[in-house]
Amino acid sequence: MTTIDDHDAYIAAAAEPFRPELQRLRSILARTLPEAEEMVAYNMPGFSIGGTVVASYAAFSKQCGLYLLPGAISAHADDIAAAGLKATKTGITFSPRKPIPDELVERLARASRKETEA
Secondary structure, three states, X not given: OOOXXXXXXXXXXXXXXXXXXXXXXXXXXXXXXXXXXXXXXXXXXXXXXXXXXXXXXXXXXXXXXXXXXXXXXXXXXXXXXXXXXXXXXXXXXXXXXXXXXXXXHHHHHHHHHHHHHO
C-alpha cells in the first residue's frame, strides 16, 4: 500500500477480501469510542483520545490486525484465546474467515480507552 491520509483511503486500498472486515472494525470502534478522533499513524488507521492512539487496525497480505494498548490485551487474554485468536502484547491477528467477535472488539476498545484514564 502507498501512504494513506484517512480511513476511507486505507480501506479502499486494501485487498478486496479484507475490506468488509476493515469497515466492520472501523464501525465498531467508532461506535464504541464516540469521543475518539479518527487518525492515521504509521500508515494505519486508528482512533485517538487526547493524543493517545487507543485502537487501530490494518490489513496485511494474509490477515488483519487490531491494535490496542497493552493493558486491554492482557486484561482480555482469556477471551482472546477462547475465541481461538492469537495475540501479541499490543495486537490480535485474524482472518476474515475467523474474525474477532463484535462484542470482544467492543470490550477491548473500552479497556484500551480506560487505560488512557489511569
